Amino acid sequence: MSETSSTEAREPSIPRQPGARRTLLEVDQVVLRFGGVVALNDVSFQIHEGEILGLIGPNGAGKTTTFNVMTGVFKPTSGQVRFDGARVSGRKPPEISRMGISRTFQNIRLFPEMTALENVMVGTDSRHKTSVPGALFRLYRVRPKPEELPQVTSDVPLLRIWQQVRRTCAQIFGLSRHILEERAAEKKSLELLQFVGIEGRANEVARNLPYGDQRRLEIARALATEPKLLCLDEPAAGFNPAEKEQLLTLIRQIRDRGHTVLLIEHDMRLVMGVTDRVVVLEFGTKIADGSPDEVSRDPRVIAAYLGESVDAA
Amino acid sequence: MMDKVRATEARRRAALNGIADRWAALPPWQRLIGVAAFIAFLYYLPLLGIPGLTWLRTDSIDGGNSWAGVLFTCAIYVLVAIGLNVVVGLAGLLDLGYIGFFAIGAYSVALFGSTNSPVVKWMQRTFDLEPTWAVAWAICIPLAIALSLTSGVILGWPTLRLRGDYLAIVTLGFGEIIRIVARNLTGVTNGAAGISAIPGPEGAPSADNKIFGLQDLKPWYWLAITVVLLMVFAVRRLENSRVGRSWLAIREDEDAAAVMGVNGFKFKLWAFAIGAALGGLSGFLFASRNAFIDPSQFNATLSILFVAMVVVGGSGNMVGVAFGAVLLAYLPERFRFVSDYRWVAFGFAMVVVMVLRPQGLIPSRRRARELQDRAKEAKVSV
Ligand SMILES: Nc1ncnc2c1ncn2[C@@H]1O[C@H](COP(=O)(O)OP(=O)(O)O)[C@@H](O)[C@H]1O
Ligand SMILES: [Mg+2]
Numbered sequence: 196m197s198e199t200s201s202t203e204a205r206e207p208s209i210p211r212q213p214g215a216r217r218t219l220l221e222v223d224q225v226v227l228r229f230g231g232v233v234a235l236n237d238v239s240f241q242i243h244e245g246e247i248l249g250l251i252g253p254n255g256a257g258k259t260t261t262f263n264v265m266t267g268v269f270k271p272t273s274g275q276v277r278f279d280g281a282r283v284s285g286r287k288p289p290e291i292s293r294m295g296i297s298r299t300f301q302n303i304r305l306f307p308e309m310t311a312l313e314n315v316m317v318g319t320d321s322r323h324k325t326s327v328p329g330a331l332f333r334l335y336r337v338r339p340k341p342e343e344l345p346q347v348t349s350d351v352p353l354l355r356i357w358q359q360v361r362r363t364c365a366q367i368f369g370l371s372r373h374i375l376e377e378r379a380a381e382k383k384s385l386e387l388l389q390f391v392g393i394e395g396r397a398n399e400v401a402r403n404l405p406y407g408d409q410r411r412l413e414i415a416r417a418l419a420t421e422p423k424l425l426c427l428d429e430p431a432a433g434f435n436p437a438e439k440e441q442l443l444t445l446i447r448q449i450r451d452r453g454h455t456v457l458l459i460e461h462d463m464r465l466v467m468g469v470t471d472r473v474v475v476l477e478f479g480t481k482i483a484d485g486s487p488d489e490v491s492r493d494p495r496v497i498a499a500y501l502g503e504s505v506d507a508a
Numbered sequence: 509m510m511d512k513v514r515a516t517e518a519r520r521r522a523a524l525n526g527i528a529d530r531w532a533a534l535p536p537w538q539r540l541i542g543v544a545a546f547i548a549f550l551y552y553l554p555l556l557g558i559p560g561l562t563w564l565r566t567d568s569i570d571g572g573n574s575w576a577g578v579l580f581t582c583a584i585y586v587l588v589a590i591g592l593n594v595v596v597g598l599a600g601l602l603d604l605g606y607i608g609f610f611a612i613g614a615y616s617v618a619l620f621g622s623t624n625s626p627v628v629k630w631m632q633r634t635f636d637l638e639p640t641w642a643v644a645w646a647i648c649i650p651l652a653i654a655l656s657l658t659s660g661v662i663l664g665w666p667t668l669r670l671r672g673d674y675l676a677i678v679t680l681g682f683g684e685i686i687r688i689v690a691r692n693l694t695g696v697t698n699g700a701a702g703i704s705a706i707p708g709p710e711g712a713p714s715a716d717n718k719i720f721g722l723q724d725l726k727p728w729y730w731l732a733i734t735v736v737l738l739m740v741f742a743v744r745r746l747e748n749s750r751v752g753r754s755w756l757a758i759r760e761d762e763d764a765a766a767v768m769g770v771n772g773f774k775f776k777l778w779a780f781a782i783g784a785a786l787g788g789l790s791g792f793l794f795a796s797r798n799a800f801i802d803p804s805q806f807n808a809t810l811s812i813l814f815v816a817m818v819v820v821g822g823s824g825n826m827v828g829v830a831f832g833a834v835l836l837a838y839l840p841e842r843f844r845f846v847s848d849y850r851w852v853a854f855g856f857a858m859v860v861v862m863v864l865r866p867q868g869l870i871p872s873r874r875r876a877r878e879l880q881d882r883a884k885e886a887k888v889s890v
Binding site for chain 1: 742745746749750751752753754756757760761763764765766767768769770771772774778782872
């Protein structure tokens with residue numbers, strides 16, 4: 196199974212027809228039942244590489260549940276999810292993460308007692324290999340790139356000699372993979388914290404961060420796993436209009452970095468501003484799929500949202 | 509009254525954090541000197557003769573136990589606490605049967621190293637060996653580690669898929685099963701009669717042993733503290749690595765960790781195996797020095813004591829749990845008048861600690877911050 200996935204993953208991303216883009220993820224007739232409750236009823240849609248797809252719908256429509264099926268938290272009752280041509284449903288979450296799907300959570304789920312930096316590093320760790328023997332004995336050596344070699348910087352003669360010895364040893368014997376991975380993880384995590392705009396809080400414990408920064412930290416942590424597809428579950432919840440605007444910019448930047456984005460959002464206007472395409476769910480069923488313009492004119496969508504605002508009132 | 513207590517508490521915590529901060533701010537070479545001085549002091553401890561500090565010695569009171577012997581016990585308990593801290597404090601798995609691994613380590617050296625053990629006697633008969641033959645002490649070290657580690661994996665494999673409370677119950681049962689098996693499997697373990705003549709570094713205990721004898725316990729302490737320091741070094745390495753981060757992530761939110769690519773089962777099993785190996789190593793040292801073991805030395809109350817050392821000291825913080833272990837091993841020895849009421853005093857102290865310092869005496873810094881945060885939240889909601 197993994198062989199087919201790897202060959203298909205290397206399939207060139209040249210559009211087959213002009214204007215059509217390669218399908219990255221395909222949700223295919225997914226049904227999910229919880230006892231008697233049908234949370235997802237024959238849902239099908241596709242995500243194309245490089246787009247920002249909005250997934251909207253009233254509360255309880257099944258948006259988060261769709262994420263949970265896509266990331267391996269729930270196994271669909273029937274139907275399947277394919278990612279990059281390989282089957283996702285039935286695999287465990289860590290495996291799916293390695294395939295290239297990452298997500299944030301509607302109700303923030305950081306590692307509260309770890310620092311912001313450590314939270315992101317857990318994400319980068321998913322691309323690394325060091326385990327207990329590697330961290331303990333550090334015998335696994337790799338040849339460092341020239342810039343990774345220890346530098347000779349000191350003016351004190353004795354220290355200088357010591358640094359020279361270390362440099363020479365690293366040239367001859369290489370450096371431990373553990374050390375190089377630690378450095379890479381820290382560097383990339385700091386860069387991601389900077390990207391989402393909270394590098395100043397790197398050493399603060401996650402639970403002490405303000406709400407908005409926690410949301411941003413979740414995005415940085417998800418990006419750290421190097422996902423092809425990033426799923427954001429109501430990232431703007433609880434944001435004021437200015438913060439929402441910043442978030443939109445961030446989402447566009449994420450796409451420009453080469454990630455495909457799936458965005459769950461409650462606020463229709465927000466979705467219209469940033470998405471290329473929108474899928475609408477209601478009561479676990481897909482009721483619309485198209486450009487933001489088309490969808491916002493769809494009578495069923497309008498009815499669904501009207502009904503909801505009446506309920507909410 | 510309660511407010512006053514809290515205020516003192518806050519000041520003390522600030523002072524503690526202040527010490528830690530100042531320590532972290534020192535240049536590396538100064539920290540190196542500090543650590544070296546502390547290690548030197550640890551090796552000097554059994555000879556402790558500094559006026560004013562000699563009252564710390566347990567033999568400074570009537571009928572007190574050998575000072576080096578008490579230090580040895582402290583070192584063993586510290587080793588236990590460091591191992592259990594990997595399981596409970598870092599990976600967040602409540603293991604109430606840690607004594608089981610301790611017992612397996614102890615019985616490894618007893619069964620294979622002592623000429624009085626039925627196993628060695630059987631080997632002598634089967635392979636036609638001399639009656640003085642037994643497995644060498646040095647070979648028993650990897651044997652004890654391998655056996656306890658394996659038992660950790662065998663216990664962890666099916667049970668680590670269980671969550672929280674279930675794991676606690678299963679491990680509690682495991683600890684008891686090991687003890688009951690040791691008592692009832694008379695043909696292998698001598699049952700309740702126990703096994704004597706367990707070897708040390710110089711072979712079977714005898715009056716001729718020059719260094720690791722029965723009278724002078726200082727070398728035993730020096731051996732144990734060396735092992736402790738090595739293991740502190742090793743666990744530190746794991747803590748500050750991808751492995752340590754995975755453990756914390758699992759402890760904090762296992763499902764979120766899985767979605768972020770952490771293979772929860774694998775790292776929980778590693779934590780369990782490493783904890784088991786350290787427990788086995790402590791049991792090994794305990795049995796070597798004691799020269800005699802029987803099943804009654806491994807009952808469930810010790811398991812609870814082990815968990816208490818970790819919780820009282822500060823779960824998740826190696827310095828904290830080591831401190832907790834030293835306290836619980838040392839105080840009853842030095843203050844003999846409490847030892848009659850040991851368990852009452854112990855229970856009372858536990859309650860006091862848990863009320864005043866729920867995160868332990870020297871909390872993990874991250875946890876300390878969390879607690880302050882919760883206190884703030886609580887104030888807002890009231
Ligand atoms: N673990 C679960 N067990 C039972 N029902 C669930 C579970 N998760 C979600 N549901 C149900 O599935 C439906 C969709 O929920 P959800 O996906 O969270 O909606 P939303 O679109 O607001 O994210 C709801 O009716 C919810 O009650
Ligand atoms: Mg939701």
